[in-house]
Amino acid sequence: MSVPTSVLEEAFSDAPQLRQEILKHVAKNPQFLDLFHRISRHILDIKQAGVEDRDGPTTKRRKLENNTGLQIEVYSKSTLAAELSSQPVLLRIPDISFSIPQRKKFTLVLSATVIGALGPNESVEFGVRLDEIDYVACVPVPEKAVRQWNFAVFAKNSHGITDTATDPLLFTVTDIPPKGGASGEDGDIRKTIIATLNRILPINVAQPSPEVFRSLTVNSYRKNETSFHINSHLGTKEGFLFFLDDAILWGFKKPLFCFTFDSIESSSYSSITQRTFSLTIKTTAQFSSKEIEFSMIDQIEHPAIDDFLRRNQLKDASMAETKRARIPSSLVKENTGAKSELQAAENEIAGVNQSDSDDEDDDDYEQESDGSDHTGESDSDDSDAEINKNQRTSSRNLAEDELGSELEDVDITDDEEPYHKERKLGSGI
Known part of the structure; x- marks a missing residue:
């Protein structure tokens, strides 16, 4: 063949x-x-x-498939290269660790119109035009002994809450200056990047502040520093929540979520236990009314989170009708008009007898009068004395049943005799 x-x-x-x-x-x-x-x-x-x-294709935009199989939309390399070559570079920092859209070290470059990442041969790997960026945050990297900061750059449709989601840019900087340093600026890389972005973007880089939100948990890695993150889970993924001046951020595993205040319809608590609870954020109709739940949040953080949500008027929908447990119709009919178990318990604690009522409509109600309905004080006292005697006899019989012959050896001493006489005299007063 x-x-x-x-x-x-x-x-x-x-x-x-x-x-x-x-x-x-x-x-x-x-x-x-x-x-x-x-x-x-x-x-x-x-x-x-x-x-x-x-x-590089000739079109302005293209679709790339990253190593997770998710579709991300970025500017083509040829377009970014043309943008960078046509203008002077304002900032260039080598050996910056990127996590999204690729986990690798690149050279960070900033021009008047583009932020991008360059490969070893000065090839443009990915980037985005500045006029597409609508939110940038710089937050501390949690649980690190050496201080590091994550920069999350969100372009349109990259907030993680849209149906046509694209990837943001996520890169990390440290206190240690990279090789070659930052061109034209001082040695503090974080401040240099923030200052440059604030100068060329129409928005300012968002940063956490203790006046806005601070964690109530001690920073175990750097005890003298304030923690701004809250540990939480998104499904099985462990991550961190940051409550910023105008947004709530969750990271740092894909997908990143950025909830700007204008995208939040409401917030609610659920799955409340003695140790943990869940926080659910519902987006507005513009963002498909999605409900995203962050679970396993430590109860110690609840006061700080609740204060933040109330202060920023992020509506608490925890008691909304749609979130209440539904009662079967059969139980609704069965309990119509009946007192709840909680009400019955409250009445019992208050000393209210459920069967005996002073209501005039009751059959066993007896109207008080000034005549023979009242008994004299002596009759009442005699009755009390008889009750006390019966109680002592009952207690004695119970003790005999329990202790048997051992009780017969117990005699009242002379010291105890006056006490018992006083009991008898007291009952007749």
């Missing part, structure tokens, strides 16, 4: 030994020919995509 080899040879042109082994296998097992043909075609498509990725 003749085996068509053109596609196979082209696909495996850079691996001649592997190509020969595949051809031999196909010759002996022709039923696998179609499978290897499709594999070869797929490899050729990948190679072609790599060529386009290197050279």
